[in-house]
Amino acid sequence: MWLTVFFAMPLIFLLSMSLQTGNVTSGFTVTWHFAEYALGLQSYGPQFLRSLYYGGAATVLCILLSYPTAYWIAFKGGTRKSTYLFLILLPFFVSFVLRTISWQYILADNGIVLGPLKSAGLLPENFRILATTGAVIGGLTYNYLPFMVLPIYVALERIDYRVVEAAHDLYANRFEAFRRVVLPLSLPGVFAGVLLNFVPAASDYVNAQVLGGPNNTMIGNIIQDQYLYNSNYPMGAALSFTLMAFLLIGIFAYAKALGTENVLEAAAA
Helix, strand or coil, X not given: CHHHHHHHHHHHHHHHHHCEEEECCCEEEECCCCHHHHHHXXXXXXXXXXXXXXXXXXXXXXXXXXXXXXXXXXXXXXXXXXXXXXXXXXXXXXXXXXXXXXXXXXXXXXXXXXHHHHHCCCCCCCXXXXXXXXXXXXXXHHHHCHHHHHHHHHHHXXXXXXXXXXXXXXXXXXXXXXXXXXXXXXXXXXXXXXXXHHHHHHHCCHHHHHHCCHHHCCHHHHHHHHXXXXXXXXXXXXXXXXXHHHHHHHHHHHHXXXXXXXXXXXXXX
């Protein structure tokens, strides 16, 4: 009943809206108008590709930053593991939007970081970070980092360290023990983290709006404009379903490459 009310029914309503025609004055009616899907892809193809690229890049960066962090906490954290995890999560007790806006002030052209560097002559006056691809990807990476750290940490924490010691007894050096034992056993956590990062990052619109510029618009920004400013609900619904289709295709391909058993193990992790 919970899934029906809060998941299935909104999806059905959204699908119905994508097939309607009309306006906010006279109302919308279902006319099975599929042209919005083709028009959306034709008009906003670059935004779809940019969203997938930004989401993928942020996910890769999250892996590169999260794995060493989770590894150190799991194997070197000792009795303070909970403290270290709490410190990672502590900034995320603040609102998502407020955290993103704070980076706008930090990375401003004459803000607390770039201002002193420009005054010291270490950076040219026209150097900027805001309204660039790097700023948006950096914001996505920062905002979704814990969703990668936690599943990787859980997977590493579940590893019996005796198997690593057994690898050393069989003359494996530290790198070989990591590559042949630790990494394969921790991959379910990495896979779970990828799912938890890529889907919301590719759908995000706050980071592109706050940290990006006109050339960094993601499809989430377009969907927001269609709903809130243009009142073009059918187009907004069609774009939402198209984005959902792209993400589902990617997830199913990802799951098939991983294998059903490992997907279930990743979800459990």
